[in-house]
Amino acid sequence: MKILVMNCGSSSIKYQLFNMDSNNWSVMAKGGVEKVGLKGSFLKHEKENGEKVLLEGEIMDHATGIDYILGVMTSERHGCIKSLEEIDAVGHRVVHGGETFNSSVFITDEVITKMKDCIELAPLHNPPNLKGIFAISSLLPHVPQVGVFDTAFHQTMPKHAYMYAIPNSLYKKYGVRRYGFHGTSHRYVSKRAAEILNEDYANLRIISCHLGNGASIAAIMGGKSIDTSMGFTPLEGLMMGTRSGDLDVGAVTYIMEKEMIGTKSASVLFNKHSGMLGVTGISSDMREIESAIEKGDELAKIGMEMYTYRVKKYIGSYAAAMGGVDVVIFTGGVGENGDDTRASICQGLEFIGVEVDPAKNKKLRSKEAVISKDGAKVKVMVVPTNEELVIAQDTMQIVEELVRK
Numbered sequence: 001m002k003i004l005v006m007n008c009g010s011s012s013i014k015y016q017l018f019n020m021d022s023n024n025w026s027v028m029a030k031g032g033v034e035k036v037g038l039k040g041s042f043l044k045h046e047k048e049n050g051e052k053v054l055l056e057g058e059i060m061d062h063a064t065g066i067d068y069i070l071g072v073m074t075s076e077r078h079g080c081i082k083s084l085e086e087i088d089a090v091g092h093r094v095v096h097g098g099e100t101f102n103s104s105v106f107i108t109d110e111v112i113t114k115m116k117d118c119i120e121l122a123p124l125h126n127p128p129n130l131k132g133i134f135a136i137s138s139l140l141p142h143v144p145q146v147g148v149f150d151t152a153f154h155q156t157m158p159k160h161a162y163m164y165a166i167p168n169s170l171y172k173k174y175g176v177r178r179y180g181f182h183g184t185s186h187r188y189v190s191k192r193a194a195e196i197l198n199e200d201y202a203n204l205r206i207i208s209c210h211l212g213n214g215a216s217i218a219a220i221m222g223g224k225s226i227d228t229s230m231g232f233t234p235l236e237g238l239m240m241g242t243r244s245g246d247l248d249v250g251a252v253t254y255i256m257e258k259e260m261i262g263t264k265s266a267s268v269l270f271n272k273h274s275g276m277l278g279v280t281g282i283s284s285d286m287r288e289i290e291s292a293i294e295k296g297d298e299l300a301k302i303g304m305e306m307y308t309y310r311v312k313k314y315i316g317s318y319a320a321a322m323g324g325v326d327v328v329i330f331t332g333g334v335g336e337n338g339d340d341t342r343a344s345i346c347q348g349l350e351f352i353g354v355e356v357d358p359a360k361n362k363k364l365r366s367k368e369a370v371i372s373k374d375g376a377k378v379k380v381m382v383v384p385t386n387e388e389l390v391i392a393q394d395t396m397q398i399v400e401e402l403v404r405k
């Protein structure tokens with residue numbers, strides 16, 4: 001079964017074409033359109049053999065972008081399939097599923113109506129996700145589509161973890177509560193860790209640290225998310241590349257008053273100009289922060305200390321929430337590659353049984369591995385995430401069930 005996986009952001013469209021069968025899978029092509037609706041838009045396409053193509057063009061909207069993608073996939077020169085009829089299904093990443101979606105779904109008109117109801121909860125993320133779904137509906141009208149939600153895995157959180165201490169009427173009226181994100185990634189790496197360790201997923205207490213541009217951490221007990229650091233939006237929790245993470249609401253209103261800015265500017269300030277970029281003034285990219293530290297930049301050093309300290313604090317609090325921890329997982333670009341970052345986060349956590357083996361950790365990049373000392377109480381692991389694969393697998397499963405019915 002050939003499955004196209006799409007992740008439509010506000011100005012980008014990422015895609016991967018999977019060739020799936022029940023035991024095996026391969027990526028036939030992948031790539032992305034960037035700067036959708038802006039000047040200088042382009043499409044980067046990579047074939048299975050690693051050959052890369054860059055196509056520049058005016059890509060004014062998501063439908064045009066997806067048309068470009070389907071065009072390149074079937075083109076004689078760069079293509080990987082002969083015709084669009086080879087695509088059996090399309091799976092979409094959808095960021096916010098509210099309280100409506102606790103698992104992946106086959107997309108029907110009814111589902112689209114419910115997805116539209118979730119737009120208010122994620123005005124930046126959900127509209128482009130829906131645009132992708134509509135574009136596929138018009139370009140590939142007979143191909144089944146599946147929605148895979150970032151929030152779904154966290155729908156198992158208990159009320160005391162997801163409620164905010166604000167008037168209950170605000171939860172009732174507007175659904176203001178913790179939802180959590182990156183659920184597809186937390187689900188994948190936690191299951192995978194249990195497989196690698198040959199342990200029963202249902203018996204493990206796992207803390208999963210997804211440290212990418214966006215970063216979140218989840219407490220997973222018996223295979224269920226019981227708490228996570230992102231909240232009503234993907235802004236809460238850890239310090240991120242450009243997002244502030246946890247912040248006193250009093251500071252927010254104070255800054256808005258002093259700087260005389262409204263809600264839109266405040267949202268841009270805390271989402272795009274804060275985090276590592278805001279603190280250091282250098283970059284949101286961890287590699288650049290690391291090289292600035294090497295050159296002796298003081299703010300970069302402080303930024304890094306803030307970053308690792310926060311992750312450490314969350315690990316401690318989630319260990320408390322679960323009455324202990326068996327596995328700590330690092331994933332996402334920083335978690336998978338940042339060996340020094342991993343070491344700093346774990347330093348001082350020996351009291352809960354977290355002990356990293358420096359030799360196993362050093363220079364380990366994007367590879368499944370256990371990096372804790374032999375015999376340590378907690379297994380510390382690196383598990384590269386693969387959200388696209390989960391979307392392809394969910395899509396295949398749902399479409400196969402549909403065919404069986």
Ligand SMILES: Nc1ncnc2c1ncn2[C@@H]1O[C@H](COP(=O)(O)OP(=O)(O)O)[C@@H](O)[C@H]1O
Nearest residue numbers: 211212213214284285286287332333334337338
């Ligand atoms: N070798 C590396 N060492 C440290 N950080 C890295 C390395 N490679 C990538 N990263 C960091 O990973 C982050 C991007 O993570 P990624 O998961 O790819 O992002 P996204 O959330 O956009 O998917 C960037 O901050 C980048 O600097």
Ligand SMILES: CC(=O)OP(=O)(O)O
Nearest residue numbers: 181182213214215234
């Ligand atoms: C929800 C979210 O934060 O996603 P990303 O990490 O892709 O920005």
Ligand SMILES: [Mg+2]
Nearest residue numbers: 212213332333
């Ligand atoms: Mg990523």
